Amino acid sequence: MSDKGDIPPFPPTCGAAEHAASDTREVASGGLEGEGKRWDVPLTVRAERLGRRFEDRVVLEDVSLEVPRGSCMAILGANGAGKTTLLRILATLLAPDCGQLRLLGTEIGPSAARRSNGASLLAELRRRIGYIGHEPMVYRELSARANLEFFGKLYGVPDPPARAQHLLEMMGLRGRADEPARFFSRGMVQRLAIARALVHDPDLLLADEPFSALDAAAAMATEVLMGHLLAAGKTIVMVSHDAAQSLRIAHNVVVLRRGRIVMSSPTSAVDERAVLAEVREA
């Protein structure tokens, strides 16, 4: 379990390769810092020709992307472009209808999301993934501390109370840690949701509009937190509607339109106007 105090400073550095040689890429950096640097890293996410339909409606089609370890990818697109569906597939909540997906070195088959987990690879994989969704995914009747301790125990975190305390301090919730979350403002609930997603110190953080409902200070603190996570070798895939913020944080940007990738580029190679143009053409 990494502690915030142990997180190394920027620029991002990558640990020992844990994937096959074919799972490494030379990546052009953009994003928070390290502008213009290139480094060879293993891939945390490798998706090839993913497709998903809901009944007759095609939601994702022919989506391929690669996210190197220690990098951040921003996924942008208009409403209904398939961003959340893609993120849910990466979280193993949804199975793709077709295509191949490799997460943290583990191959995910089309039926993976349905497979019994238990001691399976999928369970081990989920132990390494954190997910921030549209909904906070916490229990409002429980306090912030009780929520974090509960999820910490569920993930087998060594010292759940200590981890919960650390996250409460990190997310600025220490003062109201023992109040039921139903008394929290929307922004505070979102901060709790972020803490919940980080409780097991995941290697891959999937964040669906993580800055929604956050005030300016909390959004800035979250950006800094994401920077620390990247510096610690964690990988982030985030869905956002804010092109400027995405370009500031991420190393790579992908724009989805009607389920297809219409733009995929290092953030250092594009500007906000170009990204917005692609998003708006939807």
Added chain:
Amino acid sequence: MMRVLRQIALLAGKDLRIEAGSGRTLGLVVVLGLLVVVVLGLGLGAERRGAAPAAVLWVAYLFSGVLCFEKTMAAERTDGALTALLLAPVDRGVIYLAKLTSNLVLMAGAAGVITIAGVVFFSFDLSAAPLEFAAITLLGMIGFAATGTLMAAATGSSRLEGGLLALMALPLALPLVMLCAQLTLRVFRDGGACGAADYATLAAFDAVFLTVGWLLFEWVIEP
């Protein structure tokens, strides 16, 4: 095995902790059960003897149970907490067993109050075979909760509507409930007289419902 038991205790404990904080589910369930006993008791009038008390008790248990299943699953779906559970490295069968456990605890709590109301209202005598009555009720509730927990997971998904829960759970559990009502009647009328075969039949129902529920839960539950 110990790990699984710890996970069940953690998940069920969370449900009961939430309930202890709000008291909403148990309050509603008890009120519904009491209403059933009182309304049917008043409606039956002079017919309060014979088979009526056993039937009324089981009707009250069933309706309060359905409300229990619906409320405990709704607590998971509110704010997407269920998604967080499904993402955790916990077997979905364990989530099912934990939800079943918390439903059983709540149903047992409600049944205690409902039974006392039944004793007062119908003046039936449990003193002759209290353990037999408790065993029949417990075995019946395990089977019913096994069915109801599974159906609550299925009907709460986006494809089906929650209102279907009673329509799906009650017919499935009907054979078990009929047997329980008959055995309960025998306890009231004869002061016991249930044989090992009766308990074995109830246990067999429970085993089938539990196994099917445990196997199907991961296929019907959707975030």
